[in-house]
Every structure is written in structure tokens, then in C-alpha cells.
Amino acid sequence: MQTAIVLVHWLLTVWGCMGGLPGSFAWGNFTVLAVGVWAIAQRDSVDAVLMFLMGMVVTVLTDIVHFGIFYPTLDLPNENRFRFSAGMAILSLLLKPASCFFAYQMYRERGGDYNVHFGFPSVSRNREAYQSIDQQDESTGPANPFNQAQDSKPAARTY
Incomplete structure (x- = not known):
């Protein structure tokens, strides 16, 4: 699947570079596609797929900027x-968000787990570390100093 993604984007980028878009459009997209080829070549690399995914997200933003700045409003000779x-x-x-979704799926299949922590406390659903207070064992309960055995002698007081 990833091979098809890279090939489709390579072909569309080649065709996209034939017109009036600047060289930075080509350099950005072809660099990300080269990382995609690296991700295909190393099937066990989680880092390669993550870099490809992040590169695709960045090129979505840069492509929008390129279209906004360099799309001409005047008549062109060609x-x-x-x-x-x-x-x-x-x-x-338009195809890049779908490609990002498939790259993220591939990242998860290869064992990647993208956890971002910004220092905020979070709620965990893992309840294995907790002990239930409903079913306490009698032998492990805390000693109660007020409930001593009846047959024991009181301790001698020292004044």
C-alpha cells in the first residue's frame, strides 16, 4: 500500500512541477517521497514511517502556502x-490526508505508539495497580490498638 502511495504522489508531483510552481515545491515534496522510499525499503523501521508521516503533514501546509503565494492571477503564455x-x-x-491516514496505520502496524505528553495530568484506565477495599484479608489488615484481645493483661504503667 505504501508503495502505491509513494508512486502516486511522485507522479503527481512530477506533473505538478511542470508549470509555474517554484522549485521549493519540488524540493519539499521529493524529499518527503525519498523518505517514503526509505520507509518502504526498511520494513521494520518505525522511525522511517514516522518521518514520512510528519513530512506529509508538513508538505500539506507548505503546499497550501505555495498555492496561496504563487498561483498567478494574470494570464500566462503557457x-x-x-x-x-x-x-x-x-x-x-487533496490525496495527502488519505495518504497520512494510511501512513499512520502502517506506523501503528510496525509497533509505533505516538504518545505526546505536555505535562498535564491525565486519567489512566489501568486499574491493575489498585487493590479493592471491599475484600480485605483479615491477616493483612492493620492492627487496631483499641480492639485488643480480652484475655490479655493491661500493661504496667510507668510514671
Whole structure:
């Protein structure tokens, strides 16, 4: 599945680079796709898939910025080529959230567990460490100094 993701995004990025988008669009997307090839080559690497996933998320944001800044409002001499190129780049952008979902699934399959802790207290559902107070054992209960045995002699007082 990951091979198909990388191939589709590679093809759409190549077509997207044919028009008026800057070189930074190509460098960012091809770098992330190179990390995707690394994730395919090392099937047991959790780090490679996590880097591919984070790279895809970053390229979603940078692609939006590229379209916002570099999409021309004027007439271009090669308007048809630019429209095709921009269409393929936009299609790649629309497919990236689905690709991120599949990359995250692959990350979880490889044993990754993405836990982020910001220092806030959290509630845990793990109740194995707790003991029930309903079923206390008589021998392990705390000694009660007020409930001593009746047949024992009181201790001598020292003044």
C-alpha cells in the first residue's frame, strides 16, 4: 500500500512541477517521497514511517502556502500547461490526508505508539495497580490498638 502511495504522489508531483510552481515545491515534496522510499525499503523501521508521516503533514501546509503565494492571477503564455500542472498539484494535495491516514496505520502496524505528553495530568484506565477495599484479608489488615484481645493483661504503667 505504501508503495502505491509513494508512486502516486511522485507522479503527481512530477506533473505538478511542470508549470509555474517554484522549485521549493519540488524540493519539499521529493524529499518527503525519498523518505517514503526509505520507509518502504526498511520494513521494520518505525522511525522511517514516522518521518514520512510528519513530512506529509508538513508538505500539506507548505503546499497550501505555495498555492496561496504563487498561483498567478494574470494570464500566462503557457496557460494550459500551468492549469494542468496546478491541477495535478492540487490533486496531490487533496490525496495527502488519505495518504497520512494510511501512513499512520502502517506506523501503528510496525509497533509505533505516538504518545505526546505536555505535562498535564491525565486519567489512566489501568486499574491493575489498585487493590479493592471491599475484600480485605483479615491477616493483612492493620492492627487496631483499641480492639485488643480480652484475655490479655493491661500493661504496667510507668510514671
